[in-house]
Amino acid sequence: MSFVPSGLPMDNLSIYLKLGWRNLCLHPLRTILTAAALGIGIAALTFLSAMDDGWMQQIKTNFALTMTGHIQIHAEGFEDSRKLAQRITDPQAVMKAISNISGIQTMTRRVRVSGLASSAGANAGAFIYGVEPEAEQRLSRLATFISKGVWLPAGDQRAAVLGDGLADRLGIGIGDKLVLMASVPGGDIASEVFRVRGLIHSGVMDVDDMSVIVPLTTAQQWLGIGQAVTDIVIRADSFERVTPLAGNLKTALVGQGMEVLRWFDIDPMAQQWADFADAYTWVVLLIVIIVVLAEVLNTMLMSMHERVREFGLMSALGVTPAQVFSMVVWETVILVLIGGFSGFMIGGGLSLWYGEYGIDLSQFAIAFSFMYMDPVIHPLLQADSVLRILGAALFGAIIAGLIPAWKASRLEPASALREL
Amino acid sequence: MSDVLISASGLTRYYESGELKVAALDGVDLLIERGAYVVLAGRSGSGKTTLLNMLGGLDRPDSGSLVIAGQNLLTMSSAGRARFRLCHLGFVFQAYNLIRVLSARENVAYVLQLQGVKKKQRFQLADQWLARVGLQGFENRRPDQMSGGQQQRVAVARALATEPDLVLADEPTANLDSHTGESLMDLMRKLNEERCTTFVIASHDPAVIASARTLITMQDGKIAPVETL
Ligand SMILES: Nc1ncnc2c1ncn2[C@@H]1O[C@H](COP(=O)(O)OP(=O)(O)OP(=O)(O)O)[C@@H](O)[C@H]1O
Numbered sequence A: 001m002s003f004v005p006s007g008l009p010m011d012n013l014s015i016y017l018k019l020g021w022r023n024l025c026l027h028p029l030r031t032i033l034t035a036a037a038l039g040i041g042i043a044a045l046t047f048l049s050a051m052d053d054g055w056m057q058q059i060k061t062n063f064a065l066t067m068t069g070h071i072q073i074h075a076e077g078f079e080d081s082r083k084l085a086q087r088i089t090d091p092q093a094v095m096k097a098i099s100n101i102s103g104i105q106t107m108t109r110r111v112r113v114s115g116l117a118s119s120a121g122a123n124a125g126a127f128i129y130g131v132e133p134e135a136e137q138r139l140s141r142l143a144t145f146i147s148k149g150v151w152l153p154a155g156d157q158r159a160a161v162l163g164d165g166l167a168d169r170l171g172i173g174i175g176d177k178l179v180l181m182a183s184v185p186g187g188d189i190a191s192e193v194f195r196v197r198g199l200i201h202s203g204v205m206d207v208d209d210m211s212v213i214v215p216l217t218t219a220q221q222w223l224g225i226g227q228a229v230t231d232i233v234i235r236a237d238s239f240e241r242v243t244p245l246a247g248n249l250k251t252a253l254v255g256q257g258m259e260v261l262r263w264f265d266i267d268p269m270a271q272q273w274a275d276f277a278d279a280y281t282w283v284v285l286l287i288v289i290i291v292v293l294a295e296v297l298n299t300m301l302m303s304m305h306e307r308v309r310e311f312g313l314m315s316a317l318g319v320t321p322a323q324v325f326s327m328v329v330w331e332t333v334i335l336v337l338i339g340g341f342s343g344f345m346i347g348g349g350l351s352l353w354y355g356e357y358g359i360d361l362s363q364f365a366i367a368f369s370f371m372y373m374d375p376v377i378h379p380l381l382q383a384d385s386v387l388r389i390l391g392a393a394l395f396g397a398i399i400a401g402l403i404p405a406w407k408a409s410r411l412e413p414a415s416a417l418r419e420l
Numbered sequence B: 001m002s003d004v005l006i007s008a009s010g011l012t013r014y015y016e017s018g019e020l021k022v023a024a025l026d027g028v029d030l031l032i033e034r035g036a037y038v039v040l041a042g043r044s045g046s047g048k049t050t051l052l053n054m055l056g057g058l059d060r061p062d063s064g065s066l067v068i069a070g071q072n073l074l075t076m077s078s079a080g081r082a083r084f085r086l087c088h089l090g091f092v093f094q095a096y097n098l099i100r101v102l103s104a105r106e107n108v109a110y111v112l113q114l115q116g117v118k119k120k121q122r123f124q125l126a127d128q129w130l131a132r133v134g135l136q137g138f139e140n141r142r143p144d145q146m147s148g149g150q151q152q153r154v155a156v157a158r159a160l161a162t163e164p165d166l167v168l169a170d171e172p173t174a175n176l177d178s179h180t181g182e183s184l185m186d187l188m189r190k191l192n193e194e195r196c197t198t199f200v201i202a203s204h205d206p207a208v209i210a211s212a213r214t215l216i217t218m219q220d221g222k223i224a225p226v227e228t229l
């Protein structure tokens, strides 16, 4: 008598793959066209997504490092109050306490107050930053935006660098006198005289129209706060480590009356752009997947209709409806894997290539720097984006395979056999 | 041997074509013993294919009962009937019997694989059966590289390779020239005698009818009295 059928052993996978592959080979042109459509879709998606990720990464980095830094440590409550009353009185001790934490590339101290800037003929409100001239250059991009004159020269205690917009409003230039006024702890108003050494143009309004940068030690004396600072600003080793690093810093500083804020806690704008761009990418992804799905579905339905009799025959041979179902799904999966994989290789390859050499868009957009963008984009293959695309393609494929598979498995063998 | 393999009673199957309700099978009673070699004859439209499909569990009757090899086919799920076919039945149809993307050897081995036979053994068995139906040297041919008669032989090899209780053949010679048809019938008859496999063959080919050990003639969905030759 007969052998006992042993369910669905691994061995059966090979026949599904063999049948799927050969059936696809029966119509090479159709298979190639479908796979190519799929491949182009996936390649475009992969590349666009990498470009988007690279771009967003760049915007976020530029945004964070223009002024804010990756992470800031303040005295508890300073972010809300912006008052000198909330200051870090012994920054040295805090910096020592966190110096062993890994992931910190560099850190610097700042004093931040808002006050009034005056020239011989005009006044304007200003954000005044007292910075460490040397260390600041390693941390933020401020020094790179010098458009006229120089960055705070070492040892020049009266030097000031200000935004070119603010300089215009005050009607001053390099070498001119600048008086800064701010209220000091206790309620008095103190003023100090500086000389303009440099102008910056960053393309960011807050910086260009409002900022004045002076040496930290001068600011501390002027404001009468001794060694105290308002911010300890940290640059992380890499962008991805910002959040874990902030967590470690919080743990290290717990109970010391400090607040630890990430760049997007301080100014969520760039992150919101990125989230928006991300949502937009999802929409594109969805559209591409739907198109691909329709294409694959069409091919599979066509191929299934041609084989109604063969499905009837298989059923007569003892292939169960579940096995017919798997067979068609596998065939779809093979088709999608061929197209998807080649598309992914092309898109991924292009992303890596341009990630290395960059895509120069400077001829298309001069206004780029305004949006924290560099004119050269470096696509970035990020694991989560890649997995999202591949996952969505596979998901689409399986959905596209399920419909013909379900139809094939539901065929009545007797009527299927009467076809043709 | 007087062991009953198939016992059917009152098998009825209606088809609706428009307003008209046609009884393709109209109360068929049937008793077939193990080892029988039955030919179902009858004019076109008399219900031969419908009955054969019923026996193969490919179609369900509207009423009646059907027990094959001790199992009630009418209470099985479609997956259950598929497994029943795999273990107990072999089929030979009029044409297009083979999976066209598989070679002769693979076509035969496929059903063995479904039964869980290991790769080496199923290819050996497939080659043996192909040799037995006279197709040595054709193992690697795809269906479109073989003649109609050769394809039918592959189908016979496949039907028998799983050592079924019952082989159902629907017009197996209809697409063959008379000489090829006769040699196919000789083959089936020989296998019936050697292996005691039960055959039920639907055909209106005189050569097939001539080879019958039991002839059942159908007319308008009913069976004319059984005559044993
Ligand atoms: N799917 C169907 N839909 C409607 N009527 C059908 C269907 N299948 C069979 N019939 C009808 O049932 C009757 C029996 O058909 P069946 O195919 O069993 O005859 P047959 O004896 O095999 O004929 P042939 O020798 O032409 O193959 C015929 O009247 C046919 O028209």
Ligand SMILES: [Mg+2]
Pocket (backbone or CB within 6 Å): B048, B049, B050, B170
């Ligand atoms: Mg028929």
